[in-house]
Amino acid sequence: MSREFLAWSEELSVGIQEIDEQHKVLAGLTNCLFNEAILNKGDPAVIESILNELIQYTIIHFSVEESLFRIFNYPEADAHQMHHSQLKREVFEIKEKFNKGETVDLELMHLLRDWLTKHIKIEDKLYTPFFLSKGLKPHWPKSRSWIGKIWNSMHIK
Numbered sequence: 001m002s003r004e005f006l007a008w009s010e011e012l013s014v015g016i017q018e019i020d021e022q023h024k025v026l027a028g029l030t031n032c033l034f035n036e037a038i039l040n041k042g043d044p045a046v047i048e049s050i051l052n053e054l055i056q057y058t059i060i061h062f063s064v065e066e067s068l069f070r071i072f073n074y075p076e077a078d079a080h081q082m083h084h085s086q087l088k089r090e091v092f093e094i095k096e097k098f099n100k101g102e103t104v105d106l107e108l109m110h111l112l113r114d115w116l117t118k119h120i121k122i123e124d125k126l127y128t129p130f131f132l133s134k135g136l137k138p139h140w141p142k143s144r145s146w147i148g149k150i151w152n153s154m155h156i157k
């Protein structure tokens with residue numbers, strides 16, 4: 001059985017393709033966790049590996065955003081990073097509870113979905129106009145690395 005627990009919609013788009021794609025990965029991992037832990041009551045080892053992946057990808061994704069804040073000197077960086085720290089703590093807490101034998105239940109899944117969607121809709125959407133004003137493009141050729149893209153946006157007008 002599988003269901004789209006965190007369905008992607010345009011409402012969740014921040015208007016920067018690369019960031020949207022990373023957010024879609026987070027939504028995908030949330031859906032995997034929901035399907036495995038809630039719908040299929042799956043193997044704890046599988047649930048644990050999804051949780052680990054979700055934690056790792058969350059850390060990577062937040063680091064990408066925070067690198068952009070530093071590169072472009074985003075004035076709201078500190079406040080945004082505090083939200084990231086809080087979200088990371090919450091996800092680590094889910095893992096700790098799981099390690100102690102608690103199950104990933106529907107209530108936890110709702111919390112996770114709410115944290116992610118609220119963060120994207122409120123905090124993340126705030127940075128888009130700023131990044132675009134600094135030359136970041138909403139779409140990029142697929143072949144370029146992030147650093148190449150940023151370099152080009154800053155040096156080729």
Ligand SMILES: [Fe+2]
Nearest residue numbers: 065119123124
């Ligand atoms: Fe963020």
